[in-house]
Amino acid sequence: MTSQLKDETRKEIPEIIVDSSTGKKYQRGKFLGKGGFAKCYELTDMKTKEIFAGKIVAKSLLVKPHQKEKMSQEISIHRSLRDKHVVGFHGFFEDSDFVYIILELCRRRSLMELHKRRKAITEPETRYFLKQILSGVKHLHDRKVIHRDLKLGNLFLSDEMEIKIGDFGLATRVDYEGERKRTLCGTPNYIAPEILCKKGHSYEVDVWSVGCILYTLLVGKPPFETQTLKDTYMRIKKNEYHIPSRIGPLARSLIQRLLQGDPTRRPNVDLILADDFMTMGYIPNRLPTSCLTMAPRFDSRCSTVATRKPLLEINNKDGSPVKNVLKDGVKKVDNVTGFKGGVSVPGSVGQQQSAAAQQAAAGQQQKPDEPSDCYLKELYTQVSAVVASKPDERENINEEESEDPAAVPMIWVSKWVDYSDKYGLGYQLCDDSIGVLFNDFTKLLLLSDGENIHYIERSNAEHYHQLKNYPATLNKKVTLLRYFRNYMNEHLLKAAASMCPREGDELARIPSLRTYFRTRSAIILHLTNGTLQINFFEDHTKIMLCPLMGAVTYIDEKRNFRTYRMTGLEKYGCRPDLANRLRYARNMIQKLMVTKSSNAKSASSSSTTTQHTQPTTA
Template identity: 35%
Template sequence: MSSKRPLQPLNDVQLNKANIQSPTTVKTPIKGAISKPDAGKKKKREKLSSLCKTPPSIVKNRHGRGYRRGHFLGEGGFARCFQMKDDTGRTFAAKTVAKASIKNEKTKTKLLSEIKIHKSMSHPNIVEFIDCFEDDVNVYILLEICPHQSLMELLKTRKIITEAEARFFMVQVIGAVKYLHRRKVVHRDLKLGNIFFDPHMNLKIGDFGLATIINSAHPRRYTICGTPNYIAPEVLGGKDVGHGFEVDIWAIGIMLYAMLFGKPPFQSKDVQVIYERIKNNDYKFPPDSLVSLEARQLIRDMLSTDPYQRPSMDQVLEYDWFKCGSFPSHITTESLKQKPKNLAFITKEESMINFANCKQQVGINDVPKHPVEILRTDLESERPRTLLPHSLSPDNTKNKYKEVSPVNIKPYKSKISNQLSKASYDNKMVYMLSESLSETLENIKLIETGQLQPDPKLVQKPQLVSKWVDYSNKHGFAYQLSTNSIGVLFTEGHTVLKFQDRSDIFLIHPNEETGWKVDHFQREQIPKDLSNEMQVIEFFDKYMTAHLSDVSSGEKHDQNGGVFLRRYTRDDNGIMFELSNGSYQFNFKDHHKIVLSEYGHYITHITPNKEIETLPLDYVLKNGNFFETPDDYFTVKYNFMKHVLREKISI
């Protein structure tokens, strides 16, 4: 650890506050760790992380981009972590592996597999992979920094957590693990110390050092690996048994037990005792604990010795435990120190809504992802003097290993939404869109200066985009309006719109003369060349009805065939919808939604609990917020919305 060069401190993240294991973490990464102790004095194994040299004060990647080294954050069995900051001020965690520890081809292959697997992941509850590069002595894996530590540190402080918090945490972990399993990846080292909190207190799975791929070529794995308290019994069987995806389900059960009862169920100071208890399923629930019977039943089933008797990820979420108590809409930093105060005030109805929203946010019902593959070219260095092959480097422009995500996040200050880029986007269409924006912005300006007062008697709740699925990498963007209308904005630029309980459809497509042209077809008149579109819209109709929750709390409006989604834009703050009736809907990442309707005359707020308040804009501006449903960040969001609309006009 020592170095002649002093550390260059960065003040925004403190020591041991990021997404790394604590220095005391014990891992069992190789078979030898499960051997019986020798009769004589046991030779202490060299800790490979000790070979890692402190990085220089500035580390540069292969493109010359510099990262300034900050605090030492901690270490695991193989690596040390340091804080890194780039020239823009963004802070990252750098997992640093000493090249001296990579002593053979097997170790090298393992590291490259970790990089390949982690690099291919894109999920809100998995630590984001940023970059990987090397210098003469170390390999650096640059990751999203998680400043609120891990579940392990939370449990050390709190001892136990509430069942309400555990429900929320479990859904986020299950969403991420289901994503891994759909991509044929088994993590194999899920534990409290590898589940980190991002700045918004959402959980992120990290450390893919033991992750592997399960496919037809390798249906089972036989390496004995993991962390003692979390190892599944079939892993201990080694080559005689083999293991698969079920080991992750076992580990989630261990984590749930630890969160609710304060320690893992098989814990002992002697590792061999832990293994014997695991093999015999020898654990008990503390008799004085108030943990519910529903939670205990879920734990029992997840900790079944027979891996095929454990519930699947989807089956876990069907257990009564998720529905028999409070489920918060989000977790705050209060949970890091104490039991949150607001849990007792969550109603059953709110809990069911929060549970459904949480499942949607973590992608429980998303379409299957392409499986991860490790190709020979991933593991072969193209240049003898370097460790990282070119195919895993950041300048790989072919993107042949990068998953094509259905979520294409685009900055607001960008070209017109990609969903219309293939259409004939001519001057008339641009004029129609900018004319609507101009009228909205002009009205907002007049209302802010007191020159225009909307009539409160005319206020109506606007039509909303109540459900949506972004599948633009294949078909298009599907949405449901609060009228129950279902539409798909296809990647070619046209829209098909249909109503519930009606057989006719509307075909809306760009037109050089009118901007938008609408064709109306009865069911028996639908052209054959629209048959594919009809299949797609029927699929999304059934999918959204079955799987997605409605933002508008079930309130429906009169049907209006003239309203459709003209375009949408996504960025890191959320998503913006532009409707054909002059409404602009902003769905923010904190699950609040704000709509400017009637060309800026009225404003609507939809809370995460689906409370809706619509008022004349001048009422809200005079009050500085909404009346019945105030938003703590209303002023920031309102100014942001105006900025976005102005940017749209300037494009």
């Protein structure tokens, strides 16, 4: 395989790709990632300007008959599917060196990246995703297709935050009623026991995988995950998994139904859609893109959900719940971050979830497994490992092997203005939202819709208002926020393109600036989602480090924007300019760790910056 991969690199994928059968020309654009035999790029139809994802496979890797047959089957199955929740198939062709598959572009990546950033997600989000996954799986099963590799990494997200099932490399067709397939295939954490035991399998293996996906979304890790493949397979065969007590009873019951060792006892897709977990809890109509990095706020949308009637009877047409629909009914609270206003009646279904709701109502407190330092120690360990490997002293540096566009940061600071001698630091995020970290360590955020504001107390308790309707006590701070916004819009250039606000973004919650400090060389900005950003003054380069993705993004002097896995840099090396910035970052992380966040700004600015009466800007 290694020699084959070397052969592939010798044959460059052309910049202009031509489909000789139709005459269509595609401009090869941004690298999207690689997996198995394929590399993926953005491909732009040069005539229509429509942008697709191009899955490109070197023919040098398809030398054996079964490899060619597998590729043909993947194309044959995928092109036969047409569903809103399946990645769109737009054609395929080949030239002398490569096979090209033209697919729908899913810019929000996959549920795997969401999982890495968020770990466990809320019940409403889980229902939202699960409903769409099941809709796509139903389309497959109705057309006698078994996917056989359903997992977070194969569940892609569109611009509208809708699920698209992709990667049909392991998919198969059922040729006759009752046929049992015998191929050993799948991904370890999601593989069904009947596949492992070679008992023959069918549609039920996809249901098992859906159970693993449901568990992973709610718990934050796969149900059978261990340190070794052998132990994982042993646990699957023995059906050994543990559901934490924080998981609600309806979710627990559905997980147990899906993860039945006996495939004949698992429900089909229609029965899953009718399960109480799906019908008796709130499902958002849309989700904001911000949920890729932070839990949405459901306080205004999910304050009362009945437990005695199905969802269809309590949801308006727009998907929002009707309050007090059951005058004598039991009210239920979901396990939702940011939930306020729900009550739990003793003996009700919601009672087991009340603790989580009360904790969230107390002010968006951190998850139990979320470190209080916002992953600084983890980040220090990751960066230190890269620095210790002396990545710029290798004979053969190969940064390309480390490149991972899927780990690109969702949120970063695109503008900032330091007025800390009077008020605080104002900043704009890449989605056009505005934030101010005031000198009293309170924060005010204006979302990208220009309407919703979030006020965060020093204790981290969050309050939600609108720019046209907020408490008089916030008058001065809202005035300052407007000042910072206007100043940045008028005087500062933006570092990157923004994402347009869309329906559902009113549910958004965005990371805020946790702390910052300045040195003679740079400004160091630490966000509450763990991202650490360093902007260097002299050459305007930037690095963004994400401990959750284990990745670093480097914007160089030419404004090239590349994201690398830190374990990859440790293994394959990197050029000196990036290595130098990582060494600097390690020292700055160490400084943040030894300086209490409450005085990091003042302690640093007193020794490294001078007082000023006019704002200092990026």
